[in-house]
Amino acid sequence: MIQADSDSSRRVAYFYNRLIGKFHYGKEHPMKPKRIAMAHSLIVNFGLYRSLDVYLIREAQLEELKKFHDPEYVTYLSQYMSENKVNFVKEYCSTNNDGVIPENLLEEYKLITKWSQNKSSKNLNTEYKVGDSADNPTFQGLFSYCQFSAGASIDCAHTILTGQADIAINWSGGLHHAKKKEAAGFCYINDIVLCILELLRIYVRVLYVDIDCHHGDGVEEAFYLTNRVMTLSFHQYGDDFFPGTGQLNSVGLGVGRYYAVNVPLKPGISDGPYLELFKKVTSRVMETFRPDCVVIQCGADSLSLDRLGALNLSIKGHGQCITYMKQFGVPLILLGGGGYTIQNVSRCWAYETGICLGQNIDEPIPANDIYYQNYKGDYHLHFPIQENVENRNKSEDLNKIVSQVYDHLKNLEN
Ligand code: TV1
Ligand code: CA
Ligand code: ZN
Secondary structure (H helix, E strand, O other): OOEEOHHHOOOEEEEEOOOHHHOOOOOOOOOOOHHHHHHHHHHHHOOHHHHOEEEEOOOOOHHHHOOOOOHHHHHHHHHHHHHHHHHHHHHHHHHHHOOOOOHHHHHHHHHHHHHHHHOOHHHOHHHHOOOOOOOOOOOOOHHHHHHHHHHHHHHHHHHHHOOOOOEEEEOOOOOOOOEOOEOEOOEOOOHHHHHHHHHOOOOOOEEEEEOOOOOOHHHHHHOOOOOOEEEEEEEEOOOOOOOOOOOOOOOOOHHHOOOEEEEEEOOOOEHHHHHHHHHHHHHHHHHHHOOOEEEEEOOHHHEOOOOOOOOEEOHHHHHHHHHHHHOOOOOEEEEOOOOOOHHHHHHHHHHHHHHHHOEEOOOOOOOOOOOHHHHOOOOOOOOOOOOOOOOOOOHHHHHHHHHHHHHHHHOOOO
16 A cells, blocks of 8 residues: 655656666666666556656757766767767668668768768777776767756756756766766766756755765766865775775865765665664754755665675665655755666665655555566565675764764854
């Protein structure tokens, strides 16, 4: 039974486009856009869509991406897609039409051929870290994928700013590692930075909270020098865990000093200690920073049994972070992010969509779900917690983190 809790219900804008799930980083690559389609399918099958304002994700235009990214980098990314498109058109022509270009594709074909010939050699991959490592491959439609992810996060900001929603959700966003002119950690365009920049056109202060198991380095770096955005990341840290930044003493610079907050964690942290830490830190941050809006990167790789992360949260524990942030009554934007055991990612984000609506879903996966087979072995929404995982964070380590963070935040009180 769905428990409707009308007191905590909010007007929720949910952004989706069924094309998102079609993009593919490559067969062995852990990042699977399909998980967005799986989450959506659960959201539909649990009946949550009936209470959501569902918006179609549009592609952000080049000019919008250039609000944060280097124009040459954006052009480079767009050209790359065009090059793929050339191959696609060529392949299409040779397989279907014996090399004859159909009239309706001719103009497009000419344009993209010209682009791919004009491409200067300095623009080839290594400078922008695109296609030069297994982490950030090029793939069919890469640029469109970036445009969708960013278009939705920018529009999340707009629904909040115009008062059309109290909470806005984009599970295809949250690509927190992308830099001004560099791809990193499966991220090419930083939809989060673009979203926050849009919010800053009206709001004075924006809080960014990142519960992905990786450090939110791209967002932290973008706002490292400003006091209008506070970035707060909880992440696994140490033993060369990617990206290697996010120490407790990275606090921001200049007027941005103490407006970056980092909570580095060792593997194995479970719901109890994580939530205690999360609440202690976020409550003090809310009290001292008093943001006009909170953007949450809800990376689901902090869940137990993730393919890349080694933290030990349950879906309920992960969701309690959202519940806790919701009770401050400040507008929220929820974005996706990491999450590599995909049947748990879709469970988690469907559950958190329910939380936004004040609907606590807890029933098995509906048998008519088109991705039903993906849940084979356990059709419950919640997976059992791992009892045999050691929490390598001693309570004295965690207490030390809290008191350090409090000391940093004391510098902001006046
Ligand atoms: C292709 C095929 C790529 C298999 C990448 C895990 C793969 C990884 C792959 C992988 C993998 C990383 C590094 C490598 C530093 C680099 C969306 C020397 C089984 C937000 C990004 C993690 C996390 C990048 C993104 C990391 C996010 N881990 N198999 N790659 N090097 N890269 O460690 O924060 O979740 O692992
Ligand atoms: Ca994080
Ligand atoms: Zn991650």
